[in-house]
Ligand SMILES: Nc1ncnc2c1ncn2[C@@H]1O[C@H](COP(=O)(O)OP(=O)(O)O)[C@@H](O)[C@H]1O
């Protein structure tokens with residue numbers, strides 16, 4: 001079953017065509033990798049799915065909803081969460097509060113119950129802290145709940161971003177270069193984490209350059225170059241696709 | 256409180272802070288008697304000073320929600336104060352409403368105007384927002400000076416406003432207003448403290464830290480900014496009711512741009528987002544000049560200079576806001592430590608803990 005489909009999605013910045021008529025689909029429960037050289041338009045595709053950037057043309061459907069042009073918070077509420085290529089935590093706030101930001105959209109307390117600290121509001125606060133701690137335990141950061149997010153090691157900040165995104169209870173999780181800046185061991189742990197996220201019935205889309213990470217983790221790969229989707233298929237098929245080898249994977253051989 | 260945010264801004268922190276705050280509040284409650292026993296003649300004067308400080312504390316606390324918590328640069332707060340005061344004056348003098356009955360309407364009127372004017376500008380960046388909010392206070396002042404709808408009395412203002420009364424007891428003397436105003440300050444502190452440490456307050460905090468990230472995590476940033484603006488404005492309207500009934504006479508001069516600047520100064524000087532800071536700021540800006548009579552008319556100059564010095568050496572304000580404290584419930588608390596203990600990192604489980612940012 002398709003959970004996400006892109007239909008002829010296009011985005012230009014000034015004269016530059018960043019994404020040129022990309023059409024593709026993502027099956028529920030899959031781990032889909034989006035690969036391609038720098039500047040290919042991968043992040044722009046993610047930004048259009050999450051509502052940060054408005055497509056010039058085309059349609060995006062998620063779980064039966066047309067989400068093109070919706071504001072990001074609406075798309076999060078529908079079940080798409082993301083992390084950023086350059087880490088974008090709330091660095092001055094605690095690790096716990098960062099995860100609570102993800103919980104926000106699944107909470108109900110409004111202005112009046114907050115202003116008057118009504119019993120329902122207090123109960124919800126208690127539950128949401130447990131919920132946030134569960135996500136921190138899931139990514140292995142629970143012991144650091146009161147640290148300031150900005151003081152965490154780089155790899156921990158990446159995992160905190162994932163915990164924060166998971167706290168929104170997504171059906172589709174979008175990771176933009178999650179292994180960026182991670183060492184060998186952290187990257188391996190990340191691969192295991194991606195596996196256990198999928199076991200929670202969360203569909204995953206990720207951008208990553210490290211082929212050692214991408215190949216075993218992903219079921220499907222999408223390859224972009226210069227804003228165009230040049231290939232899609234299983235990692236096996238992509239590895240043997242001459243167009244891809246030439247455009248992207250072949251770079252190593254030339255060097 | 257069993258779980259959730261603790262008494263974040265309780266005082267100096269810990270049990271001693273709480274005790275100290277308690278003693279302070281108790282001493283404050285006896286202040287009128289103390290002042291009268293010191294000097295019968297000058298006590299009313301000093302109570303009036305304290306009442307002014309209290310009123311500005313309420314106003315500055317309401318501005319703090321907008322400026323401190325949501326981080327929106329709003330320098331037109333006197334506009335909403337004015338709308339509240341005039342709503343009360345009009346309903347009381349022309350329609351015979353009792354003062355306390357006008358209070359919710361004053362708050363509502365200020366909140367409604369805030370919603371309408373903020374709607375198109377709420378997304379503006381700090382510096383642009385600042386300029387537009389200055390425009391708002393000027394528009395309101397000009398409107399009431401020109402006797403809008405023939406209701407506001409023009410530049411002469413409005414007089415003959417009644418005193419508030421509760422169950423047949425009418426507040427007349429400064430000591431009556433002292434309790435009325437400072438109890439309202441207490442209520443404001445409590446409600447806004449709760450608001451700060453809730454889903455709502457956290458949303459504002461995320462917006463202040465990084466609006467784009469907040470939106471991407473599911474916070475409806477425009478809605479929350481707008482709500483913060485409306486709440487702050489409505490509370491300023493409520494303060495307007497107190498002001499009108501205390502003065503009995505109001506005129507456009509009380510609601511000028513410099514009034515807005517004064518409120519802005521209180522919040523920045525005391526510490527954006529910190530209720531203790533705002534309280535201190537009100538005493539410094541509104542109370543201190545009374546001790547130096549000659550210095551009164553140079554007030555703006557002196558506080559302008561103080562702000563410049565502050566921005567260089569202590570930009571977070573005199574009593575900056577402290578991080579919210581959370582308590583983990585039951586078993587989680589046993590596993591990972593209960594109450595947040597200062598800035599010290601917790602004992603690390605595996606050895607790979609917080610390190611320098613790569
Ligand atoms: N906000 C923007 N304004 C202008 N140009 C942009 C913007 N975002 C991306 N681009 C351009 O679009 C192209 C694709 O960028 P991006 O999607 O970030 O590539 P990738 O993630 O594949 O490295 C690049 O040439 C980039 O410079």
Ligand SMILES: [Mg+2]
Pocket residue numbers: 042043044085
């Ligand atoms: Mg990118």
